[in-house]
Amino acid sequence: MMRNMRKGTRLAVVTLQHSRRHLTGHTAAPGARKTAVLFPGQGAQHVGMGADIYENFKAARDVIDASDEAVGGGLKKLMFEGPQQTLTSTENAQPAILCHSIALLKVLETEFGFDINSCTYALGHSLGEYSALVATQSLSLSDAIKLVRLRGEAMHRSVDSGKTTMKALIINGDHLEDIEALMSKIERSLPEGEVAQIANINSRSQVVLSGTSKGVDYACSIIQTKGYAGRALGLPVSAPFHCDLMQPAADEMKPALDGASFNDPTIEVISNVTGMPLGNATEIQSLLHQQITKTVQWQRSIRYAKDDDVHDWVVIGPSRVLANLLRKEFPTDAIRAVATAEDVQQHGPHLCRRKR
Template sequence: MGKDLYTRYPQSAKQVFDEADEALGGNLVKLIFEGQQSKLKLTENAQPAILTTSIAILRVLEHELDFDVAKACTYALGHSLGEYTALVATKSISLTDAVKLVRLRGEAMTKAVADRQGQTAMSALVVRGDHLPELEYSMDEIRASLPPGELVELANINSTFQVVISGTSKGVDEASRILQRKGFAARAVDLPVSAPFHCSLMQEAANAMEEALKTVEIKKPIVDIVSNVTAKPYSNPEEIASLLVQQVTSTVEWNRSIDYCKKQDIDEFLCFGPGKVLANLLKKEYPLDKIRSITTADDIDGLYDELKLKIDNSVSRTQENSSK
């Protein structure tokens, strides 16, 4: 993950990896490129690794293709951990502060449920037809009906056809069964995660983030960032820390965040980071939009070739008109 960027772009991507590695006291780069996958997938490692790789891609776009976030983008947004990527991309938080924050975030999330001995779960549900509103309403009923000590909540609303639920193992199983029986969900897929993210079981982690964010300088983003919690742009820099704290236990309102952008006539999305999940969701929801995913150095080369072709064609047309 990201090694092609690291070796091919020493003046941009390598600097990002090295800065993040130094911020965390070393070993991050080695873990990403050479470490065991089981260790890399631990959330305290995965979060800074994904953030670092994402920003490395952005830095290459900026240095090699003259990409300018402020000029090119109307909004910036990121899914869960990706919101920190958006904050770094828009110069609201430094990369050094961000990787430290997400390392703490991952550690705190794991610690928050350490005493539950694996009795927690997350599950992705395929939503049937137009039943998302009914599914959301049913989740409130299911939550209220669970016995003491059991919990299930909506962790992510990723699209009109996909949600993720989170909580105790019994709570998640019960919700999956009921939602499928009612015909609101077609099937459920258990997710191999180390903690039940974005539910109230993460309150201890939210408390840890609240303290950590008090020590971080947060500036006004150079581009409006759409919050995971409100599905609207931050109104001022002062509310960013508060919403990042709320984000730990709240539903990731991704579908409504994208819907907000669509209502502002956005029809072009650039998705960067080590994976294509969000880009694929967008392509399925909005097949006529222009959605580009940048995950590797080859993707960047392809974008460079496309831009060069556009410039060459533009120059050719200009010369043709001049000759006339």
């Protein structure tokens, strides 16, 4: 049943996209330059993250100290000093990445007058969707930090991480749809207890598989044998996100999401689940719940923004991976990655002039 639901969601993204765009009123004006702000997800964590902006900017200190307090202490020390293995554990990586992303955003706002409301869209990759909601005032920083800490703890409790994995596949040529179709067949053919599903569609050249180690290895080998993909790269994560194995985590998160206070975002936030803008607060809660087990439709989310004439992209957070994907997809676009204090100084003066 769950696998059929996942397939249905992918089809819905395609069939509803044009009607939803009409309802939201986004049509690209010829010659206009629009901006989207992006926030990274897990895998972006590293020891020392945020230490440079904490030292140099009061706005960063305020965010990092508030985040540390929200989880009862220890987060700041872990971000700055590690160890890496503990930081990578999902219950720590998630609040750390959100904290760092929002700290960078607040520095850009206070030091350079960057206004996210001058942008057209905000997007966040998986965990980064919470960062996007904080950035657009849909969710408070304190509530978001507590939610993603719980999200990480619930994910950690859901599985035996020693028997699960996530692997990125580099797609050969234009075989994304072939891989999606093949994965539907592979899912149905796996032995009882084995899981392999598409966790992320990051671009037309990269997908990520998630599930049990045996299931994912088997799926990778079939896809590679078909010639649809080349290398399979293991990811530095502690749980198999965005697959059926995360259903216990989704069940645990639902009451917390239902009880959290959400506002309508100040600009449109594109959903990981649908690849289209989120609606009201109730829909946000529902989609954040679904997001835990469903495929991150990142490529379709980016395509939605691009089809609305977005040419300027700002990636805010402790990783340049999303910026690198954009550069490969849209080599002539303006793409800025803000991950460090040096990046803030380099890009801040330009970002204050971003226009919708």
